[in-house]
Amino acid sequence: MATAEAQLSEKQERSIAHSTSWLNVWEGSVRSGKTIASLLRWLMYVVTAPRGGALVVVGKTYDTVGRNVFEPLQDPSLFGDAARHISYTRGAPIAWILGRKIEVITANDAKAEARLRGLTGAGAYVDEMTLLPKEFFKRLIDRMSVPGALIFGTTNPDNPGHWLRKDWLNRADELGVRTWHFTLEDNPALSAEYVARMEAAFTGLWYRRYILGHWVMSEGAIYEAFDSTIHVVDEVPAITRWLCDAIDYGTVNPFADLLIGLGADQRLYVVSEYRHDSRTARRQMTDAEYSAARRQWLAGHGVRPEFTVVDPSAASFIEQLHRDETPGVVPAENTVLDGIRTVASLLAADRLRIHRSCAGLIDELPGYSWDDEKAEKGEDAPIKQDDHSCDALRYGIRTTEALWRPHIPIALEVAA
Known part of the structure; x- marks a missing residue:
């Protein structure tokens, strides 16, 4: 399975080929190509995922899931003929991807953990991982109990003390987690003009996180550009x-x-x-x-x-x-x-x-x-x-x- 129009970068191809761990994380700059690579890998997984358990897409809200996951998946310029076989109505708790039923679960508050009760998971795609409650993520991992179940997720950088970085990314080798760090240079679909506009759109903390892709601490003035x-x-x-x-x-x-x-x-x-x-x-x-x-x-x-x-x-x-x-x-x-x-x-x-x-x-x-x-x-x-x-x-x-x-x-x- 390949995208219809987009050419993948070497890092995107490498991340798709080697994302075979129980937890696979694409992190880095905005618009750096990590979402397209992770979604393509998710489509490939859905085709081969073990039966006997649920496949889930997880995000903070139905709006973010619709925008970040299903809108790209239903775009034929990105996913070719596969896009025609993806069915989802924004706000719905169920989607269909390549003939497989997908549960859509949101985690926007402290009560979100209850939405995972009774789930026997065979695989999960997690959008914007740093925005999820810590306990919800731990429960999601516990629920992926079908043999061969894999988790795929994306995140932009956050505070270096964030639980995702401390508990999982920094311990990737120890825990058998695979991660890939992306920057704007890793997305061949971006024009030089667009990259320049993106670089001009962010300042201070946001520039360091969303353009450079660094996990940096917030400090000093919030509106550094104010003059x-x-x-x-x-x-x-x-x-x-x-x-x-x-x-x-x-x-x-x-x-x-x-x-x-x-x-x-x-x-x-x-x-x-x-x-x-x-x-x-x-x-x-x-x-x-x-x-x-x-x-x-x-x-x-x-x-x-x-x-x-x-x-x-x-x-x-x-x-x-x-x-x-x-x-x-x-x-x-x-x-x-x-x-x-x-x-x-x-x-x-x-x-x-x-x-x-x-x-x-x-x-x-x-x-x-x-x-x-x-x-x-x-x-x-x-x-x-x-x-x-x-x-x-x-x-x-x-x-x-x-x-x-x-x-x-x-x-x-x-x-x-």
């Missing part, structure tokens, strides 16, 4: 689409609301900021007062954004907005690292600018930093201090991504 002389402006162009106002809710802590629009110059703009700090003002506001203040602020700009994106933990305020018949209220997409990475990429490519009036956001951005103590424990997390407008920014950018992405000419791909 007030570039990203802070006195005027904004015509706004072609008012995407949202994005709210980080606070009573004792500051309440921050950012108005975000898509500019005619194919950039995102934070046009205005409403902010109330109860400590500075020496007065706390109620949900009803915040809602009224928000309406007055937006009315002053003559703007009604398409969505009001709210801190998902602010249940009482969301309810107040509904009572006030605020249109387009949605809980924010709150995957912290994905949001940070997207904002960082926009700043690095100069596709996000901020009006000078947004004093709270401008003040927070330079000091928004990684938590060193958590980094030492293998976790990537920002310091939870002076981050309210920064949180509102990633809420708004990430939640409305489907609206602005088609209009922003930047390589923001983060999948393998």
Whole structure:
């Protein structure tokens, strides 16, 4: 079985030929060819996998599994005639690959381990391994009990203290695990122009992990590319689409609301900021007062954004907005690292600018930093201090991504 159009690199061919261990891991840069190689090997395995047990595809969510696994598998330009024999509807728990039934299992929370109960596994393909809970992965391995069962998985680099690296990759020889490290140079399908765009799209931590393919610790400023002389402006162009106002809710802590629009110059703009700090003002506001203040602020700009994106933990305020018949209220997409990475990429490519009036956001951005103590424990997390407008920014950018992405000419791909 071979791909229809794509030519494989020597490393891809080698990884396919020698991925015969009980656990086989492709790791490294984004778009480095590891996913195509691992999926081709998975197709080959499905044909020959032992009977009497389940074959499973595992990922963090149904969306990531659909995007990273089944969309490529169903692309005939990548997998030729085999693509016609792969059937999957996004969100479904069952797929069919080359006549074999495949169970699709997600692992997005602490309860995910229960989804493996009763499974007798004959083989597994694991997407984005570092995003899975540690105990879920251990249980998955335990469940691959059919003789001859093999596991295949991919991952981008993460914190060097991550459990996957410490417990499995660093002990590969001892445990009989086979691993292959990929960089952009290992994907012959990438043009030089595309590689240049990818290199420009990432900065700091993300550049070191996703372009160089290094397992490095998060440290220092999160938005290293932020430059007030570039990203802070006195005027904004015509706004072609008012995407949202994005709210980080606070009573004792500051309440921050950012108005975000898509500019005619194919950039995102934070046009205005409403902010109330109860400590500075020496007065706390109620949900009803915040809602009224928000309406007055937006009315002053003559703007009604398409969505009001709210801190998902602010249940009482969301309810107040509904009572006030605020249109387009949605809980924010709150995957912290994905949001940070997207904002960082926009700043690095100069596709996000901020009006000078947004004093709270401008003040927070330079000091928004990684938590060193958590980094030492293998976790990537920002310091939870002076981050309210920064949180509102990633809420708004990430939640409305489907609206602005088609209009922003930047390589923001983060999948393998």
